[in-house]
Amino acid sequence: MPGCEAVLSCDWFLEGTHFLRKKHPPAAVGWKCLARALSDIAAMGAEPRYFLLNLALPEELTGRWLDDFLTGLIRGARRFHCSLAGGDTTCSEKVLIALTVAGEVTKGRAILRSGARPGDIIYVSGRLGEAQLGLEALLSKHPRRRWRSSALRKHLYPEPRIALGRELAQAGLATAMMDLSDGLSTDIARLCASSRAGARLDSRRLPLPRSSSANEACRSRDLALALHGGDDYELLFTVPPRHAKRLPRTLGGVAVTPIGEVTQNRSILLLDANGEPHPLSVGGWDSFRSASRTNR
Amino acid sequence: MPGCEAVLSCDWFLEGTHFLRKKHPPAAVGWKCLARALSDIAAMGAEPRYFLLNLALPEELTGRWLDDFLTGLIRGARRFHCSLAGGDTTCSEKVLIALTVAGEVTKGRAILRSGARPGDIIYVSGRLGEAQLGLEALLSKHPRRRWRSSALRKHLYPEPRIALGRELAQAGLATAMMDLSDGLSTDIARLCASSRAGARLDSRRLPLPRSSSANEACRSRDLALALHGGDDYELLFTVPPRHAKRLPRTLGGVAVTPIGEVTQNRSILLLDANGEPHPLSVGGWDSFRSASRTNR
Numbered sequence: 133m134p135g136c137e138a139v140l141s142c143d144w145f146l147e148g149t150h151f152l153r154k155k156h157p158p159a160a161v162g163w164k165c166l167a168r169a170l171s172d173i174a175a176m177g178a179e180p181r182y183f184l185l186n187l188a189l190p191e192e193l194t195g196r197w198l199d200d201f202l203t204g205l206i207r208g209a210r211r212f213h214c215s216l217a218g219g220d221t222t223c224s225e226k227v228l229i230a231l232t233v234a235g236e237v238t239k240g241r242a243i244l245r246s247g248a249r250p251g252d253i254i255y256v257s258g259r260l261g262e263a264q265l266g267l268e269a270l271l272s273k274h275p276r277r278r279w280r281s282s283a284l285r286k287h288l289y290p291e292p293r294i295a296l297g298r299e300l301a302q303a304g305l306a307t308a309m310m311d312l313s314d315g316l317s318t319d320i321a322r323l324c325a326s327s328r329a330g331a332r333l334d335s336r337r338l339p340l341p342r343s344s345s346a347n348e349a350c351r352s353r354d355l356a357l358a359l360h361g362g363d364d365y366e367l368l369f370t371v372p373p374r375h376a377k378r379l380p381r382t383l384g385g386v387a388v389t390p391i392g393e394v395t396q397n398r399s400i401l402l403l404d405a406n407g408e409p410h411p412l413s414v415g416g417w418d419s420f421r422s423a424s425r426t427n428r
Numbered sequence: 429m430p431g432c433e434a435v436l437s438c439d440w441f442l443e444g445t446h447f448l449r450k451k452h453p454p455a456a457v458g459w460k461c462l463a464r465a466l467s468d469i470a471a472m473g474a475e476p477r478y479f480l481l482n483l484a485l486p487e488e489l490t491g492r493w494l495d496d497f498l499t500g501l502i503r504g505a506r507r508f509h510c511s512l513a514g515g516d517t518t519c520s521e522k523v524l525i526a527l528t529v530a531g532e533v534t535k536g537r538a539i540l541r542s543g544a545r546p547g548d549i550i551y552v553s554g555r556l557g558e559a560q561l562g563l564e565a566l567l568s569k570h571p572r573r574r575w576r577s578s579a580l581r582k583h584l585y586p587e588p589r590i591a592l593g594r595e596l597a598q599a600g601l602a603t604a605m606m607d608l609s610d611g612l613s614t615d616i617a618r619l620c621a622s623s624r625a626g627a628r629l630d631s632r633r634l635p636l637p638r639s640s641s642a643n644e645a646c647r648s649r650d651l652a653l654a655l656h657g658g659d660d661y662e663l664l665f666t667v668p669p670r671h672a673k674r675l676p677r678t679l680g681g682v683a684v685t686p687i688g689e690v691t692q693n694r695s696i697l698l699l700d701a702n703g704e705p706h707p708l709s710v711g712g713w714d715s716f717r718s719a720s721r722t723n724r
Contacts, residue, residue: 140480140528142482142514142515142516144518146484146518148520148521149484149518150518188442217436219438220438220526222442228524230438232436234434
């Protein structure tokens, strides 16, 4: 469209690395491979338009499994107004998916990771750590029912924050943005490195999983989930203080929470329950750091 | 650019399916994964602009193998004026590559598979079957030296026919076009199905591999290579008779050869050495038909 810039994003979704054939329903594999690629588009403030699907799978999955996979994929495509425009298929021992999404954003409005400035307020959307809880429920033999449904849904059928990204981009509110795919502790470090800045996060302000209780052991576990759990596909973004004052608590249909501040000093600090700063250790997902983990 | 349309293409390139780690040099893997994706762009008459690389590989290959792979890839990118714009990397047991190329073509000039009309002359570029000979040389313990160099080069470092595609598109000469990745017998059937037409090919006019001799057994083998051998990345296109008369023998730096004619009758026929028509059986590459073959 005139006045728009094209944006492209591509993502792996591999059996054994990103999902388990025996645990993840094929419809969820179809939905999620699209949703996580759309999340990258949302994180630029862009609108998805169409996508290309590279799919390789064993011949014995070309029946029922493939039908269910496509049902989940097409449901996601309809939900997020994004059409399947092409792709490539082949045969392989494991299910391999590489998905490319093309989107559009108003010229000059795309939000990058690199624009955060000292003093900007750091926000996240939604709650952090729920997808990890959902994964644990999926892998557990005795899932606790009370948080199973919402956390499991978040793990299997994440919602890319397209409306939030669009509103932030159109209103010119955010200086930097990315999606939280590998855990806050990993991703805030990436955003800060791109912006040549640091961050001070406040553990007391993090939006913890809904399962949270006042019990201290639970709270500490939930904090670890919120800091290091991956696959949330929430947005992490920075807003200059003058805009932060008038930012509503809900934007694009999702809660947004201020969790800290961008600093000139390039370290990443976390304030504990008493407001004391500690260096934040990276505990999220990184393919080559966590090569032995095969449950994500 | 104004007045242009964007075109996108994506392609798998998988260890064990499309290449063998022990046989294919990493620089050739890098070159070829780009070249075959560019070939799809060339087949639309478009110019490649940039590409996204999805790469998954075992941790032990992140040193020397990866360096050589990137050397081949970047050499291809420079040669074909196409920049690496992004991608996704992760860890896997085998080398997995999914490459997406974005290109541009003048509005309304993109050539599809579906435009061939009865009476159009069918052309191919270059020679057919040489890449298959090169693969056989690569896998053989005693490669015959005399055709090893050119055929092996064609298998390892194919040249997408970008200039030819562009010239055909800009001059509005071709009614339908596609690249020959899976063998002429497979691909002509696809072009004809898209165009709701048939074809009559003349075996006497096919540009056989350079190794060809007058020996009848050799000639029959070379004919089979030209009909069914894959990986040539030459262009297959159709030209209305009025344009065919003035088509030069070389276009975009490569020879172009008329090999037959589009027919109303939807069968695919091959004229033998005596000019007798026979139904052409499909013998090329199809992932799910040839699941047991792992040498391509």
